[in-house]
Amino acid sequence: MxxxxxxxxxxxxxxxxxxxxxxxxxxxxxxxxxxxxxxxxxxxxxxxxxxxxxxxxxxxxxxxxxxxxxxxxxxxxxxxxxxxxxxxxxxxxxxxxxxxxxxxxxxxxxxxxxxxxxxxxxxxxxxxxxxxxxxxxxxxxxxxxxxxxxxxxxxxxxxxxxxxxxxxxxxxxxxxxxxxxxxxxxxxxxxxxELDGEFSSKLAAMPRKEIVVSHEAFGYMARDYGLTQHAIMGLSPDAEPRAQDLLNLSKLVKEEGIHYIFFEELVSDRLAKTLASETGAEVLVLNPVEGLTEEQLKQGDDYFSLMRKNLQNLILALQ
Structure with missing residues (x-):
């Protein structure tokens, strides 16, 4: 019943x-x-x-x-x-x-x-x-x-x-x-x-504070550690950006001398690679830790290992 x-x-x-x-x-x-x-x-x-x-x-x-x-x-x-x-x-x-x-x-x-x-x-x-x-x-x-x-x-x-x-x-x-x-x-x-302390101390020492990311997923990280996030796409990773947004980002990358455009492993890297190609920058992973890939599972990755890889890549990009 x-x-x-x-x-x-x-x-x-x-x-x-x-x-x-x-x-x-x-x-x-x-x-x-x-x-x-x-x-x-x-x-x-x-x-x-x-x-x-x-x-x-x-x-x-x-x-x-x-x-x-x-x-x-x-x-x-x-x-x-x-x-x-x-x-x-x-x-x-x-x-x-x-x-x-x-x-x-x-x-x-x-x-x-x-x-x-x-x-x-x-x-x-x-x-x-x-x-x-x-x-x-x-x-x-x-x-x-x-x-x-x-x-x-x-x-x-x-x-x-x-x-x-x-x-x-x-x-x-x-x-x-x-x-x-x-x-x-x-x-x-x-x-x-401990992770918070590493982010705070190491990012505070970086001369650059601007990051360009594929998807607007790093607002809390940027707010808490003194960075400024510029996103190709908005909060949804499958939305299409406007042509004017891409032009503005391209100008920003060139003017600020930004060397790396960050992309994510679970979404397409097409736009990040396009922007990097147009500006002479390189691409680098910044992981929003929304999920693990099969490869990361096999490697034994977790939230802490992925966040520390993020920190390493941020340090590389912000030097």
């Missing part, structure tokens, strides 16, 4: 997903299982997953929705994701506009679900995107509404706030293991503080 009543209350788009499960296949995101006797946590994408695992330790079973190599801005959930999340105790998502699918996804969960949804970016002073740089798709006029930059985790300072929000949620869901969660959180916090 419960099963049938749930079936009648779920939205149409969820029904389509359920009917299409065979077509959806059994990719990495569909392999995770709920584990009895632990706090089951569902996370929306990689950095949240890493922090949730670090704090949860042996007391938690953490399931990440996004598979390796997938860019999170335009991802949508699969039917097995709905099933797993309905049975979990905690759902950690970034918020700040990153996962536009979350409200409908939560409405589609089993109405008997006891899960608590936690927007882990709560408490971070969010950045409002410049309307001029909030790029539009070809054929549309410039956007006039305000957008929030959701890329909070790219700054270790913001990541510390996110980690604390997760720790508090773990304790609320499973107070019996409060000391263990707090201890593991303190270990994570120490690592984030």
């Amino acid at each position: 419960k099963k049938n009543s749930w079936f009648r209350t779920i939205p149409l788009w969820v029904l389509v997903l359920l009917m299409g499960i065979a077509a959806a296949g059994c990719g990495p995101e569909n392999q995770a299982k709920i584990v009895e006797g632990k706090v089951n946590v569902v996370t929306t994408f990689y950095p949240i997953y890493e922090f949730a695992k670090a704090i949860g330790g042996d007391d938690a079973n953490v399931i990440n929705l996004l598979p390796a190599g997938v860019e999170p801005h335009d991802w949508t959930p699969k039917s097995q994701d709905i099933v797993n999340t309905s049975k979990a105790q905690l759902f950690f998502y970034n918020g700040a506009g990153l996962e536009g699918w979350v409200p409908q996804f939560l409405k589609g969960l089993n109405r008997d679900s006891k899960i608590k949804a936690v927007e882990v970016s709560q408490g971070i002073k969010l950045i409002e995107a410049d309307e001029e740089k909030d790029q539009h798709h070809e054929g549309e006029g410039p956007q006039t509404r305000h957008h929030i930059d959701p890329h909070t985790w790219v700054s270790p300072k913001s990541a510390m706030i996110m980690a604390e929000n997760m720790k508090e949620s773990y304790i609320e869901a499973d107070p019996a293991h409060k000391e263990a969660y707090t201890s593991r959180y303190m270990d994570l916090k120490k690592k984030l503080e």
Whole structure:
């Protein structure tokens, strides 16, 4: 009876997903299982997953929705994701506009679900995107509404706030293991503080402060460490920039003597390479750490190793 009543209350788009499960296949995101006797946590994408695992330790079973190599801005959930999340105790998502699918996804969960949804970016002073740089798709006029930059985790300072929000949620869901969660959180916090210190001291010593990036994903890093970000594209990595924006960036690169244009591994490097070619600059990776590639997984990379590679490349570009 419960099963049938749930079936009648779920939205149409969820029904389509359920009917299409065979077509959806059994990719990495569909392999995770709920584990009895632990706090089951569902996370929306990689950095949240890493922090949730670090704090949860042996007391938690953490399931990440996004598979390796997938860019999170335009991802949508699969039917097995709905099933797993309905049975979990905690759902950690970034918020700040990153996962536009979350409200409908939560409405589609089993109405008997006891899960608590936690927007882990709560408490971070969010950045409002410049309307001029909030790029539009070809054929549309410039956007006039305000957008929030959701890329909070790219700054270790913001990541510390996110980690604390997760720790508090773990304790609320499973107070019996409060000391263990707090201890593991303190270990994570120490690592984030060390990373923050490295970014602060090393970037403060750089003579240059201007960076040109393919996608406007480094606002929090720029704000917290005294840099100025110039983006080819806006907050969405698949938007097309205007010709005038590219001309202005080309002029900036030449006038400021910028030697490197940063690109990302999970999105096309075409525009970054074009701008570099036109200005005599080179291209270099600056990773927004939205997800790991298969190669990075094999190499054992994590948030900290990728952020330190970012720091190395920033130092190279800003000398």
